Amino acid sequence: MDGTTRYPPRDRELHRRLVYGDETALGEAYDAYSALVRTVARRVTGSTAVAGEVTQRVFIDLWTCPYAFEPGQGSLRAWLSIRGHHGAVARMREAEAEAERAGCGTEGEEGAEGAEGSSEPVEEARVALHTALTELPLPEREALHLACFAGRTYRQVAVELGIAETAATARLRNALSSLADRLAGPPAGPGSPADEARDEC
Structure with missing residues (x-):
């Protein structure tokens, strides 16, 4: 085309x-x-x-x-x-x-840090995830944005990008694989970048 x-x-x-x-x-x-x-x-x-x-x-x-x-x-x-x-x-x-x-989070605010600190790993995970998204190749980024943020199915992604459905599926698969590789690290609990990536889609 x-x-x-x-x-x-x-x-x-x-x-x-x-x-x-x-x-x-x-x-x-x-x-x-x-x-x-x-x-x-x-x-x-x-x-x-x-x-x-x-x-x-x-x-x-x-x-x-x-x-x-x-x-x-x-x-x-x-x-x-x-x-x-x-x-x-x-x-x-x-x-x-x-x-x-x-x-x-200074020493004088230790109590407040204890109360709010639990959200910090989640925010760090969000930053890591979305930073990794910006580093994907443009074709994969476009497909992932349409699927995850615009709520398109892989068939709709294919139509909007003017590509075959198999190509759309491949781009989405490659994008998610690339994200997993970029966010790979020591095993982490809920709130890890990998969890965030799964939740986005």
Whole structure:
């Protein structure tokens, strides 16, 4: 299947209009895909408020730099989903850095640390998982995002990516295998990155 027919014409049309500064095109893209981006960001950060901020940033970026999206390289849905994921991971890292600078868990707060410390391994697992997701090859990342975050079946993934069902299945299998390898480590209990990866899909 060649690049001219692989993705729906709507993506190319929206892209053309965005490049020419058509604000209604941005509105159409937002109406169609903002819920997906917000869901991705919320699943990564666990915060509805932060997810809203990430979503706003993603669409601002689409408006100010429409050339960053290349219709021939993937669907707008997948591109926005991945951008939302990257933005959410960046926010998680910023939050971690801010917590470290604030000196969370000092000796004077030992009691509070004991009460809240149990959530730290879970947050570390989330960061590890979503960081690993950003490092997957683009074809595998697109497939995994559509399956895990957009709730698509492997057949729907195949249709949206313009590939055979066997290829979609292979990409999903390879993506999950790669994640398992990247997150491999000493046996861990609930809350480990491996558990998080299974829960995401």
